Amino acid sequence: MFFDIGPLELVALVILAVLIFGPDKLPKVIQDVMTFIRKVRAFSDSAKEDIRSELGPEFKDFEFEDLKPKNFVRKHVLEKDEYGLKDLQEIRNGFDLKKEMAEVTDAVNGHDGASSATPSNGSGPSLSKGSPAASAGTPDLRKKPQEPESGERPPFDADAT
Incomplete structure (x- = not known):
């Protein structure tokens, strides 16, 4: 339950508890807290057993x-x-x-x-210059795009903006 509390933090909590409740009331507070935790555990265990008994024998390993x-x-x-x-x-x-x-x-x-990714039997799509995909207006991805000449504006692509 207190796995992430270090020793320094635990000492600080004990000192804080002594300062808040005082040394004479601290044992009674600890006893009340422990009684409350036991009642909560007993309540949750009885609730689990009630659920298991209501589910029936087919859920015995639940x-x-x-x-x-x-x-x-x-x-x-x-x-x-x-x-x-x-x-x-x-x-x-x-x-x-x-x-x-x-x-x-x-x-x-x-x-x-x-290690070419194109199939050797010719059944897959080909992106060569003579292929229908290249002649249909799609750009050739293997060719480097031409640089505009000095003073010329680059082409405008409305889809890219």
Whole structure:
């Protein structure tokens, strides 16, 4: 319950309690607080038992800690693995992001290397100059845009503003 209270903070709380309640009333206050905590615990335990008895025998292994989302996922999803999440972990470990990004960069820049992202069977889209996509008015991403001459204004793009 008091896991994040350090020793210096605990000493400060004790000194504060002695100053507020006085040394003669402090034992009675501590006893009253402990009695209150015991009653709250007994009330919560009886409420849990009432809920378990009302749920019936099919929920005999029901724990209230399972209602926390992290515990629920750990118990019902990760332990059983009926959704194949361990296979997902293997796929994630086999995926090399740097290699994939290098392939995409090479494909965009037009480099013809061993790691080209274009399919070799010709079934995928091609962005060469003779392709229908290039002749349909789409810009060629491999070509560097021309710089305007001195005194000439750059082209205006209404969609970019």
